[in-house]
Amino acid sequence: MGLESEVAQLRRGDLDALSALLTRYQNRLYRYLLRLVREPAEAEDLFQQTWIRVAEKIRQYDSRRNFEAWLFTVARNIAIDHLRRIRPQSLDEPIEGAPGESAATRLPSSERPVLDGIVERERTSRLAHALDLLPVTHREVLTLRFEEEMKLEEIAEVIDIPLSTVKTRLRRALDRLRQTLETHYPGEVWQ
Amino acid sequence: MNDHDKIRELLALSVADALTRAEEEQVMNHARSCAECSSELDSWRLLAAGMRRLPTPQPRPLIVERARARAEIRFAEEAENRWHRIVMIGVILFAWALTLMSWPVVRLVSGGLLGMLDPRLNHAWMGFAVFTTIIWMTGGAAAVFLSLQQRRERRLA
Numbered sequence: 001m002g003l004e005s006e007v008a009q010l011r012r013g014d015l016d017a018l019s020a021l022l023t024r025y026q027n028r029l030y031r032y033l034l035r036l037v038r039e040p041a042e043a044e045d046l047f048q049q050t051w052i053r054v055a056e057k058i059r060q061y062d063s064r065r066n067f068e069a070w071l072f073t074v075a076r077n078i079a080i081d082h083l084r085r086i087r088p089q090s091l092d093e094p095i096e097g098a099p100g101e102s103a104a105t106r107l108p109s110s111e112r113p114v115l116d117g118i119v120e121r122e123r124t125s126r127l128a129h130a131l132d133l134l135p136v137t138h139r140e141v142l143t144l145r146f147e148e149e150m151k152l153e154e155i156a157e158v159i160d161i162p163l164s165t166v167k168t169r170l171r172r173a174l175d176r177l178r179q180t181l182e183t184h185y186p187g188e189v190w191q
Numbered sequence: 192m193n194d195h196d197k198i199r200e201l202l203a204l205s206v207a208d209a210l211t212r213a214e215e216e217q218v219m220n221h222a223r224s225c226a227e228c229s230s231e232l233d234s235w236r237l238l239a240a241g242m243r244r245l246p247t248p249q250p251r252p253l254i255v256e257r258a259r260a261r262a263e264i265r266f267a268e269e270a271e272n273r274w275h276r277i278v279m280i281g282v283i284l285f286a287w288a289l290t291l292m293s294w295p296v297v298r299l300v301s302g303g304l305l306g307m308l309d310p311r312l313n314h315a316w317m318g319f320a321v322f323t324t325i326i327w328m329t330g331g332a333a334a335v336f337l338s339l340q341q342r343r344e345r346r347l348a
Binding site: 013015018019022026027028030031034040043044047048050051052054055056058059123124127128131142145146147149152166167170171174175177178181 | 200203204206207209235238239241242243244245246247248249250251254255257258259261262263265266267269270
């Protein structure tokens with residue numbers, strides 16, 4: 001069953017379609033939420049809230065819109081509200097943590113890519129850590145572009161900013177990521 | 192800012208596939224002839240590849256199942272609420288129709304149609320007001336009772 005058909009069925013009230021959509025997006029949505037809030041327990045809670053909100057709002061979803069962008073917008077709104085309530089400073093400021101350890105690397109994952117040995121794994125771990133140190137706006141745009149592989153137009157729709165701002169933010173985020181890697185891991189291969 | 196500096200500004204966006212075709216061509220043409228930019232582009236590519244290879248964290252199966260169950264319950268509640276709204280609108284329309292249809296009855300047992308049109312408080316008006324109040328209060332009480340009962344049943348379930 002295709003995505004459009006699942007969404008249409010859900011709008012008609014089919015619970016199986018809800019289950020199918022959840023299965024389809026569970027990993028991507030969770031990863032996105034985790035990148036935003038960094039704490040697995042919070043991401044799990046927001047993950048549940050997102051699907052409850054989807055169940056509530058699916059009839060208001062305009063089927064001419066991109067469902068994926070709509071779904072991520074729902075998740076984003078919930079996550080941003082959460083951050084504003086719990087850690088308002090996290091919307092602007094990066095955090096410091098133990099080098100090499102990040103929310104992403106602490107997680108169990110059955111989908112770890114096969115890398116060429118320990119060095120590669122270590123580099124991935126450092127990159128995940130550097131990503132965690134960025135402000136939420138930068139983490140968000142990077143994960144949407146590189147992990148979710150969204151088009152720039154879709155990112156603009158999710159974040160609700162102009163396309164030109166997406167490009168600017170993306171460039172700044174990449175610059176900042178490289179700077180962070182240079183600061184924390186001087187001499188690393190990225191430079 | 193010369194061409195070289197302009198192109199350097201575009202290198203990061205190039206690896207993010209965020210340039211127009213013309214800009215991309217500009218970058219590629221320049222990188223072919225500029226060793227510095229070519230090396231810079233390679234390092235951005237490495238970073239972008241690293242980003243794309245980051246592990247995908249997964250939610251615990253328990254959380255997924257809990258999300259599924261809670262969303263399904265909410266979905267069912269929403270459907271039920273929609274149905275209730277439709278029923279309520281139907282009941283209200285029916286009640287109004289019944290109220291309006293009761294006019295001839297009131298006219299029959301009271302002073303006739305002319306009495307209803309009399310702006311002063313007379314038997315026809317009082318009869319109509321009492322009749323309408325009883326109907327609406329009975330309807331309201333029934334709605335409240337049904338709603339409370341349903342809420343209790345949901346809690347027990």
